[in-house]
Amino acid sequence: MVIGAGWMGARAFSPTAGPGISLMSEFIGLAYYAEIPCVFFNIQRTGPSTGMPTRTQQGDLMLCAYASHGDTKHIVLFPADPKECFEFSVQAFDLAERFQTPTFVVSDLDIGMNDWMIPRLEWDDSFVPDRGKILDADELEKIETFYRYLDLDGDHITARTLPGVHSKGSYFTRGSGHDKYGRYTEDSDAYVEVMDRLLAKVDSAADHVPAPEIFETDGGKSVGIVSVGGCHWAVLEARDALATEGIEIDYLRIRGFPFNQAVEQFLEDHSTVIVIEQNRDEQLKNLILLETSCAKEKLQSVRYYGGQPLSKGHVIEGVTPFLTREPAEVLQ
């Protein structure tokens, strides 16, 4: 329904958890390939399968980044608290329409179902939504022929039309192979041309997703922490505790995918990067290895995936082996 509404030009979203993303992955691939804006909120819970459905986890990072069969890649935002959930939802709709592609807001059960204290939510009344490239009736009247997937601006984003607006704007939306004119094709070159543009388009969203939040110290650039989403508050608490013992660690919190250039820079600047996340399979670490030029040897992994929210203790215990000296905190 979200995809049908998005196709019509409405801003539509579906809130779900991991199983919903698994179930709807075929549709997500259709929206990616047919370039239909849509937004999905994934309030991650403990998987796989039904898992522990009342417990939290970050087990769907990889799933959301590449949901569906075939070559696909999606824009993903990672809020750390309910305030960011609110703010990112606004950004997610803008990104989905600007880049005409599925956009995920990946939260977790801890953020979604537990009680939180956050600053009062604010709304900027001067906000104007970014609807992206949509041709209206007047613009369609002026052009000779409309082709849905023709990149006229060289920015990999093609203009779309909305049904019912103008007879010149009609085209056939399909999940089957199509060329840049929107016609069915099984021609290799025509297919590859569209697929390559789609990759470039989603990659270009890296500069538009929320930039990472970076906490730097004066303590040099040897060890840095990279984390995501609901891990944030435990990481902050652990950092503060370690700082009282004179152990200072830089920290970067990823807030969007494809990764912003600032993420690449942070990885480059630190000799050891500890990736803290709440899943068994080092999904964020692996995503970093896949999508940045970071060397594998640099990355260390700290994981907790037992279903409870991450705690300060988990973090301190996890990072201690990579520190030059053992903090007293860990012995308590």
Added chain:
Amino acid sequence: MSYIKKPAARHPKLKVNSLGLTVRDYEGSMSTLCAGCGHDSVTAALIQTFFELDLEPHRLAKLSGIGCSSKTPTYFVSEAHGFNSVHGRMPSVAAGANAAHRDLLYVGISGDGDSLSIGLGQFCHAIRRNVNMLYVLENNGVYGLTKGQFSASADIGSTSKGGMANQQGPIDPVNTALSLGATFVARSFSGDKDQLVPILKAGLSHSGFAFVDVISPCVTFNDHQGSTKSYAHTRSHMHEVIETDFVPLRTEITTEYSEGSVQGVTMHDGSVVKLHKVADEYDPTDRRAVLDYLADVGSRGEIATGLLYLEEAGADMHGFENTVDGPLVEIPFADLCPGSKGLEEVQKEWW
């Protein structure tokens, strides 16, 4: 198979409708289905329907799932907006599109594989929601694209091309639709355009989910002796229960029937559907009686056709949801966004 655009050549004396369009303007690209496929006849009936109803091509949204039938939206009204979705799940896309823009005309084309196996849940819920659309199920009892396996609508004892008899009971889409409370249920035959076109017209005028099951034989895999979905079998077992006349809005009613045999139903848009009962005892507005009648006819191996059930007064999806009158997509952002004051009000609940 490639996209083949039809040449624009047309006869200068071709009839035009009130929009100045000829029937050719309602065509699409060339069909890539097998020669003689029932689906191409359904496409032709749809083209005639749209032409005769003076439909603005770009105000039509045509949607489908996956399968032979689902290929056909490319074969009609090339100036309409088309959407070829995933297998069996066109109803949800149509529901979402209709929710966002209630003023367009929606036509969904599906098949028995698409609607009665993977898409059965979606089909049922589109009926429950009473999504305002014309839903055509091109029913041939067989999976044509994957070379001839029985579908869920194949009758017990109907044989495959290789001679094997089907043993599993069929899912009857008409029965299913009636049981679920569908407000417009029809069955027709791709080989009977005279019957099909008025039904399609009435379906487009219906406010709610208009379901048309069209027996549409598969010439390649299911048109042999022993098949109950062949041209020959359908012709010889068809039993027309209701003759339908569609009288568009502001047209004088001229057809005359003997008293008592005709029921006129005024549609939401003001047009009138005249139902001429071939069988005296049949009442197309009594759901339980229709179900009983169909069970009786079906038990004799006959195929009851016509506009079998019609109920025009019920609420559609927008009625259930109490949405605004106009299309949601046309509401300006300023009206949609409650702004900082609205946000503050909401948050007062949490202070």
